[in-house]
Amino acid sequence: MTVIATSDETRAVDPPARRPRQRAPHAGVLSHVFIIVMAVLWVIPLLFTLYVSLRPESDTNAHGYFSLAHSFTFSNFSDAWTQGQLFHYFINSVKITVPAVVLTLFFASMVAFVVSRFSTTFNLVMLLLFTAGNLLPQQVLLAPLFKIYTNVLLPYSVAGSGELYDSTIGVVAINVAFQTGFCVFVLSNFMRTLPYELTEAAMVDGASIWTQYWRITMPLCRPALAALATLLTTWIYNDFFWALTLMSTGDKRPITSALQNLQGQFQTNQNLLSAAAFIVAVPTLAVYVALQKQFVAGLTLGSTKG
Template sequence: MTAATATTVRTGSASARRPKPAARTSRVVLYVFLTVLAVLWLFPVFFAVISSFRDYSYTAEHGYVSFGGFTFQNYVQAWQQADFGHKLLNSAYITIPAVILTLFLSCCIAFVVSRFAFKWNLALLGLFTAANLLPPQALLIPVYRMFRAVHVPLWVSDSGTLLNSYVGLIAVNVAFQTGFCAFVLSNYMKTLPRELYESAVVDGAGVLRQFFQLTLPLCRPPLAALATLEVTWIYNEFFWATVLLQSGDKYPITSALNNLRGQFFTDNNLVAAGSVIVALPTLVVFFVLQKQFVAGLTLGATKG
């Protein structure tokens, strides 16, 4: 091959790799669209964070479209006034057991539905998923009456019923979230090769051993993704906490924001500081499990 021929081949290859004008234009439009969408999405969060560091008297005089009046006192006052320390413990008492129970029960349901063939297979999965199709407001009165009629020992609840107890609130969250998690996990477990289970059966592994030693280790990515979502949803849940809890000392951290609102006057900068404090635990969980969360969203989408 002569030098001229080699030069022609390299030039042709470079021209083939060079994007066409139409493709380049569409890529630029896509980048601009995503950038604008990201700015519009993050602007309220950015505005809330900036407002949380500003003094209310300064913004009342100069307006929010100004620069100055920065202080850290809003966070100190919000933490003391809303009693975030106690409310954060209440949220931990509710969120951690609820997430663990939801993921474990969902794994059990998904394993049975995906690995065993029987007549009511899909109907069973649909039964658990149906809980996510009903709005919580439609079940308010029946759930409230049922919890009021169920008597439990006093060490479980001061009221003697499931009302005003962490157990009742945990049970409601588990009931509403198990269907979604079971649906996601069953789809992922169906992509696991059956040859693994056939080999396990040949080696003498029973159903429990297949579940705990084979299936659960392979489901770590989707479990991490679901754990991130469930912590966020259960931690931020406020509707059932308001309905089922009757004493303020058991309310979760989301209810603490009401303590920052006055009867005749509300310091919006103080509320913004409280909102940032409430959002921090979920942000920490997301960044800790970010790698597993992204991987769990794509795994199981395709086979092979």
């Protein structure tokens, strides 16, 4: 409220009310139509794959994949589970995905904490270095990495060979190396939105750097960590390039190799392969459902700041 003094009297004048922002006509309808169309385009291939997986091979061979089904069966799922040895390869994927996700988030969060909470000369250089690592295609580094892997010896190995090549540790290491840069970029930007007063109060109370990082900053980063964990699980779990390149033993490869094993040299049972693809996708869907609230919060938090 503003007070205006005049020669006759003093009167109060309210400030003019802000006019609400005008939205373009039908903007809400167009956005909803766009979202629905994109959702349908994403769902149609999934529904068609499910439709094929529920049909017997004899039915699709006689009438085609785009015809109306004459019968349905769940035998493709059981056959894919046994013939593809999905449980064995699923354990291999767990051995690769879980350590890779945990180590990536741990290392990236420590780097992001230093870059975002402390002012040093090398902060910008470190951030640019980690971000620039994501600009190089992984295939470009295939030749030097393969040479390194065939010459590096480990103090121990699951296979007992002692080599980094053809080991689970090697695939975990390469995933951590390639995913850390992206996670540092995301977490550093997220940590910059946290109030600096929390760190200053902790320093006044005598908290160590580790306490500021582990007990104060990390609990506040749960939405961002959940979002990154969901993305990393999907990327690493579905990766087949590095497992195929850096592993020569087929039994050590992740579950994506099981899909390749179901493909014949001259003929492939697409019904069986579709059922296996759905089984393979279940763990990533379970992770997304479990972390859905944190995932959405991690993506939207900070969107209204500024």
